[in-house]
Amino acid sequence: MTGALEPASSLTAAAAGGAPLLFRQLFDADTGTFTYLLADVASRQGVLIDPVFEQHDRDRSLLRELGITLVASLDTHAHADHVTGSWLMHEATGCAIGLAAAVGAENVTLPLRHGDRVDFGHRHLSVRSTPGHTDGCLSFVLDDHSLAFTGDALLVRGSGRCDFQQGDPHTLWRSITEQILSLPDSCLLYPGHDYTGRGVSSVAEEKAFNARLGGAATERDFVGHMQAMKLPHPHRIAIALPGNMRSGRPREAITTSSWAPLQRSYAGLPELPPHWVADHRDQLTILDVRTPEEVNGPDGRIGGSLTIPLPDLEQRLAEIPRDKPVVVICHAGSRSALATQQLIKAGLPQVANLRGGLHRWTQEGYPLAGADAL
Numbered sequence: 098m099t100g101a102l103e104p105a106s107s108l109t110a111a112a113a114g115g116a117p118l119l120f121r122q123l124f125d126a127d128t129g130t131f132t133y134l135l136a137d138v139a140s141r142q143g144v145l146i147d148p149v150f151e152q153h154d155r156d157r158s159l160l161r162e163l164g165i166t167l168v169a170s171l172d173t174h175a176h177a178d179h180v181t182g183s184w185l186m187h188e189a190t191g192c193a194i195g196l197a198a199a200v201g202a203e204n205v206t207l208p209l210r211h212g213d214r215v216d217f218g219h220r221h222l223s224v225r226s227t228p229g230h231t232d233g234c235l236s237f238v239l240d241d242h243s244l245a246f247t248g249d250a251l252l253v254r255g256s257g258r259c260d261f262q263q264g265d266p267h268t269l270w271r272s273i274t275e276q277i278l279s280l281p282d283s284c285l286l287y288p289g290h291d292y293t294g295r296g297v298s299s300v301a302e303e304k305a306f307n308a309r310l311g312g313a314a315t316e317r318d319f320v321g322h323m324q325a326m327k328l329p330h331p332h333r334i335a336i337a338l339p340g341n342m343r344s345g346r347p348r349e350a351i352t353t354s355s356w357a358p359l360q361r362s363y364a365g366l367p368e369l370p371p372h373w374v375a376d377h378r379d380q381l382t383i384l385d386v387r388t389p390e391e392v393n394g395p396d397g398r399i400g401g402s403l404t405i406p407l408p409d410l411e412q413r414l415a416e417i418p419r420d421k422p423v424v425v426i427c428h429a430g431s432r433s434a435l436a437t438q439q440l441i442k443a444g445l446p447q448v449a450n451l452r453g454g455l456h457r458w459t460q461e462g463y464p465l466a467g468a469d470a471l
């Protein structure tokens with residue numbers, strides 16, 4: 098934990114499990130949506146598939162922490178149940194926004210058609226048009242046909258509904274059988290959604306066990322099944338669809354945190370880098386949660402900081418001034434992370450962790466008050 102940071106390239110390789118391709122499946126529990134990150138380790142270029150607006154900070158932090166340059170944020174279709182995070186990602190990273198040209202959404206910089214390919218480093222995704230759930234549905238197939246991202250066309254043991262957004266069960270049958278189940282049996286299939294914890298399937302499994310179209314089912318069986326389904330109208334559609342027709346660009350400017358350029362870590366913690374804290378030192382309370390021995394020891398301390406050891410924090414909350422934002426520090430940023438969580442829970446409105454703690458502060462050359470300055 099306290100060692101020097103790994104170079105981002107070796108960290109990316111390690112995060113990929115030593116494989117040349119990094120793959121992550123992320124989940125939004127509110128909407129049952131899967132988001133996928135794929136990155137070529139050698140070039141550290143990546144693509145994101147179906148990001149969720151509300152999960153932008155999480156996804157952005159993961160990219161930053163793994164050192165990945167995002168080439169494109171792709172959506173499999175204009176979702177009815179959640180707003181895409183593509184525009185936010187475009188704003189944050191400059192990545193392209195990819196969506197089927199057929200959708201006609203605003204802010205798309207990479208209008209996609211059947212047969213297109215999206216390159217990231219030495220790898221690429223092929224674009225297959227798979228309409229039927231909506232008329233603008235795409236599936237993305239990895240170059241070696243080992244993985245495919247099927248959006249809401251084919252779900253694990255199911256399929257997307259066909260009763261709104263120009264859906265059509267005959268079209269969906271053709272899309273699934275001709276464009277998805279025609280892939281190799283061993284091709285792993287990653288859906289756009291699942292509500293019961295099923296994150297992945299394969300072509301062979303869906304051919305055998307898909308309740309609507311697997312086994313001996315025919316197009317007539319599939320269409321009959323889909324037409325008999327009585328599904329409630331998706332309750333977020335009135336917000337989600339107009340939002341997605343703007344690629345997730347909000348109608349009004351986003352008001353970011355007013356007091357500091359907070360970065361939320363993948364662990365979910367508000368953090369600030371040393372340079373910002375050093376530049377705004379006079380407007381902040383620096384709360385040091387190390388032990389008195391450490392504070393007065395050779396590591397030194399940040400001048401003017403308030404010291405409350407972590408185990409005493411809950412009992413001594415009243416000692417923290419409420420008129421300034423609080424930046425919490427410890428040696429390496431681990432105990433201060435816990436303290437930051439405690440202070441947020443206690444209702445302090447403006448609190449952040451110093452990223453990397455005093456260790457990084459010192460490494461970057463910011464001033465310390467030694468024990469003799471106490």
Ligand SMILES: [Fe+2]
Nearest residue numbers: 176177249257
């Ligand atoms: Fe959908």
